[in-house]
Amino acid sequence: MPDSAPGVLQPPPTPRVPELLVAAAAKKLGIAAAPMHRAVLTRPKDDRAACFYATSCGRGCSIGAAFQTTTSLLPMARATGKLKIVTDAMVKSVNVDDKGRVNAISYVDKKTGELNELPAPVTILAASACESARIMLNSKSEHHPRGLANSSGQLGRNIMDSTGMSFSASVPALKGRPIYNEDGHTANHLFIPWWGHSAQARGDLNFPRGYHFEMGTGFQAPGAFYPEKLQGYGAALKRQAKYDYGAKIGLALRGEMLPNEHCYMEIDNQLKDKWGIPVAKFHWKWSQHELNQISHGLKTAQAIFQAMGADVSAALPAPEDAIKKGGEIIHEVGATRMGNSAKDSVTNQWGQTWDCDNLFVMDGGVFASNPHKNCTLTIMTLAMRNSTWLATQLDQGVI
Amino acid sequence: MPEFNEPIPAYKSALSRRQTLKWLGGMSAGITLPVISGCDSAAISAAKVAGRWPDLELAPVTGEGYGTDPNLISPPQSPWPLTMTQDQRNLTATLCDILIPREGSVPSASEVGVPDAIDEWVSAPYPSHQADRKEILSGLAWLDEESQRRFDKKFVQASSAQQLEIIDVIAYEEAESDLRYIYIAKVFDGLRTLVTIAFFASAEGTDDLGYIGNTPIEGDYPGPTPEAKAHLEAVLRDLGLSEYRYS
Numbered sequence: 001m002p003d004s005a006p007g008v009l010q011p012p013p014t015p016r017v018p019e020l021l022v023a024a025a026a027k028k029l030g031i032a033a034a035p036m037h038r039a040v041l042t043r044p045k046d047d048r049a050a051c052f053y054a055t056s057c058g059r060g061c062s063i064g065a066a067f068q069t070t071t072s073l074l075p076m077a078r079a080t081g082k083l084k085i086v087t088d089a090m091v092k093s094v095n096v097d098d099k100g101r102v103n104a105i106s107y108v109d110k111k112t113g114e115l116n117e118l119p120a121p122v123t124i125l126a127a128s129a130c131e132s133a134r135i136m137l138n139s140k141s142e143h144h145p146r147g148l149a150n151s152s153g154q155l156g157r158n159i160m161d162s163t164g165m166s167f168s169a170s171v172p173a174l175k176g177r178p179i180y181n182e183d184g185h186t187a188n189h190l191f192i193p194w195w196g197h198s199a200q201a202r203g204d205l206n207f208p209r210g211y212h213f214e215m216g217t218g219f220q221a222p223g224a225f226y227p228e229k230l231q232g233y234g235a236a237l238k239r240q241a242k243y244d245y246g247a248k249i250g251l252a253l254r255g256e257m258l259p260n261e262h263c264y265m266e267i268d269n270q271l272k273d274k275w276g277i278p279v280a281k282f283h284w285k286w287s288q289h290e291l292n293q294i295s296h297g298l299k300t301a302q303a304i305f306q307a308m309g310a311d312v313s314a315a316l317p318a319p320e321d322a323i324k325k326g327g328e329i330i331h332e333v334g335a336t337r338m339g340n341s342a343k344d345s346v347t348n349q350w351g352q353t354w355d356c357d358n359l360f361v362m363d364g365g366v367f368a369s370n371p372h373k374n375c376t377l378t379i380m381t382l383a384m385r386n387s388t389w390l391a392t393q394l395d396q397g398v399i
Numbered sequence: 400m401p402e403f404n405e406p407i408p409a410y411k412s413a414l415s416r417r418q419t420l421k422w423l424g425g426m427s428a429g430i431t432l433p434v435i436s437g438c439d440s441a442a443i444s445a446a447k448v449a450g451r452w453p454d455l456e457l458a459p460v461t462g463e464g465y466g467t468d469p470n471l472i473s474p475p476q477s478p479w480p481l482t483m484t485q486d487q488r489n490l491t492a493t494l495c496d497i498l499i500p501r502e503g504s505v506p507s508a509s510e511v512g513v514p515d516a517i518d519e520w521v522s523a524p525y526p527s528h529q530a531d532r533k534e535i536l537s538g539l540a541w542l543d544e545e546s547q548r549r550f551d552k553k554f555v556q557a558s559s560a561q562q563l564e565i566i567d568v569i570a571y572e573e574a575e576s577d578l579r580y581i582y583i584a585k586v587f588d589g590l591r592t593l594v595t596i597a598f599f600a601s602a603e604g605t606d607d608l609g610y611i612g613n614t615p616i617e618g619d620y621p622g623p624t625p626e627a628k629a630h631l632e633a634v635l636r637d638l639g640l641s642e643y644r645y646s
Contacts, residue, residue: 014622015645017631023645024635033645042619052615173634178626183612185620190645222610223425223600230591232570233498241595242608309638 010042012189013051016182018174018217018249019190025307031195031300036188036214039067039377048072056221057186066185086118090275093139094123094359100143102359108275122358122390122399124351126383129365130159130265133335134280137267147267149353154346155336156266158259159282160370162331163211163290164324167301168250169310170228175247182218182246191215192251194372207292211255211372213301219246251304253297256372259334260287263326284326294319331375336365351386358399362386409485410492414512416477422512423519425600426593449578453540457533462524482522482532486555488514490539493555497566498594505607508598516597517590531589538586545583 012035015023023033040057041050041064048064048071057066064071077083088110095104095117105118125132133156139148147155194210228244230237262285267278298316305312316322339345342354351366353359362383364375371378393399412419447454462479469475483491495508495517521532542565546554550561557565568574570591574584598604623631635641 011619013620017623017627020631020645021634021640024640024643025638027643027645028640051620052617053620054613054615173638177630178624179609179611180624180627181611181614181616181621219610219612221425221613222605222608223422223596229572229588230595231572233566233591234500235502237591237595238499238502238607241599245608307638307640 009037010045012037013042013053013184015189016184016218017177018171018246019188019215021171021174021308022192022215022217022249022251022304023190025304026192028307029300029303031192031304033190033192036191038185038187040185041065042185047075051185053181053183053185089116090277091127091135092275092277094120094125094135094148095139096141096143096148096356100141100356102148102356108277110275113275122360122394124360124362124387124390125365126361126363128363129332129335129367130280130282132361132363132365133265134267136336137265137280138278144355149336149346149355149359151355152342152344152346154344156280157261157264158334158337158368159263159265159326159332160257160259160334160367161326162329162370162372162374163253163255163257163286163293164329165253165255165294165297165301165322166250166324167253167298167305167312168216168248169305169312170244170247171249171305171308171310172247173309174249176243177246179219179246183221184218187216188214205292205296207289207296209256209258209289209293209369209372211253211293211297213297214252214254216250216252217248249305249308249310251301253294253301254329254331254372254374255290255293255297257290257370258287259337259369260285262287265335282327286320286323286326290323291319294323298322331364331370333364333367333370333375336361337368338366339368350389351382352390360386360390408489410488410509410514412512412515414515416481417474419512419515419519420478422516422597422600423523426516426520426596443582446578446582450580450582451541451544452582453537453544455533455537455540457536460522460524460529460532462522464524479522479524481518483514483518483536487536487539488518489555490542490553491517493562494542494590495594495598497562498591499598506603508594511598511601511603513594513597513601516600517593520593534586535590538583538590541583541586 015035019033026033041048044050051065052063055061061068061071074083074085086107089107090110092106092108092115094102095106097103102120102123105120105123107116107118108114109116125135127135136149136155137147140146141148144150146153149155192213192215194212196205196210199205200208200210228248230240232240262283265280265282268281269278271279273279298319302312302316336346336353338347338349338351340349345354345368347353347361347366351360351362353361362379364379366382367375367378390399446452460479460482465474465478491514492509495513499508499513501507501510517535520528521535522528542554545565546552546557546561549565550557554562554565569580569584569587574580599608632641635644
């Protein structure tokens, strides 16, 4: 895939020492590292400030540098004067009229417990892939006996998550090194994008699709760091902990999964949540593709650590043990997949459900495959594209 | 022999629950007590028998915790009761200061309140914390019983030399290949990790560690200092990676 054109991306933050060491070790193996370009601003944009390299992104960014809906999108939507936000609203079902078209949403007011209804000439579900599918599966009616917009039977099927695997070790060459502010913008400045396209084209690899490595490194805030196995006590113990500080590197694999018939969700007929809404239950099985990919990742990570001089001579775990559980990476997609035909997909290319022209899904549910890159940016890109199409449809009176 | 007559100073907390809960939150990154890996349950039982492991039966804790949808704006003052007894806190404080004693102007682990963090850790009602609680409290009981066996007094009443006689047996990797000490050595290792992490997560410990970060920077992130860059160059040279330098 070509890089973005000049001027599209903001300058990435400067790489740090352990990342530069990983990059050199990988390059020796013929693998290139690249700037990560996380969704954290390094230059101001709109009314959002550039990163000030303090506070953890995951706890919310008060200056709006790290992307988050509350500071990055909702203010823009609000500025139109056409946005109304109903908070503490737990959607229970999407309701239809006697022709099977969506006409209202039922939700539980979480503060009062009351069931309320909102009229809905057009409904866009973007509750995250599995929750949107859960709402639709819970919205059965005469016209939609297997759940809303489920004539294909694909609703809740084809669920994918990123594959995940972690490989970490302490790197002796990084022990006792000069301390400096290594926080940066919290996570990766560099990462290792998939490099094996040509090997796959030659048929050299026993799995399709790719993966990338993220790097967890640095003099992280104390409390989150885990030194090597400590020995003894007293002054010697403390010396060891300080000496080992900042020497640990973790490589986290995130890879692409293919949909398979064993990974799906359905409504649990016994269990309801605290709002009285039936919960979803999940079925999961990795295929040999994903396991082969993890084996490849384990060997690659081991080779990178060897090039850095780390002791990683222990036997590698079996891929079945090393792979994270389905759902653990929280990149679930595919539960309402898009497609070319109403027979084997839930929505068309615009996120519009085949069975209901005024019901759209604009979250990761529409993905037909799972990119190994994190899915949020693609979800937003599709949502913007599909909303634009929906607006023209409304303008033209088609819907 | 003044140690028989001097009362053992009781460990007292100088911190509020919100302070210690916040501390606990900062410590919650993937720490669990090590289990005896690769051992089946028969081997673990044998280690417990050989090590005279107390294996305390504890009444379950009663706190409910924060739940899945907590009020983050005004969190509860204390979502669970602290459960350590004063004796357990005193023993924990003694261990804290064996592990991380005062060094010059740098305070010891108990001086910065680490026993409070350990009490929070074992009192939190979540399953992994409750699994740690059973091991840690059994480990404290083992230390008292071992001290009784050797010196006919509880651990905190033993002299420093006597205390270290026990700790020297369990604090090093060799103990993990001795059936009599493997279990306490593993539990002690877990406790040592908790104490070390808690200490360095305190304000005084963070200063001692030398962590520089979480400080607002105006303009671009500066990256490595000249000294850090020079160190990297030396590392790349030593590992034969100079020609693969990232650019």
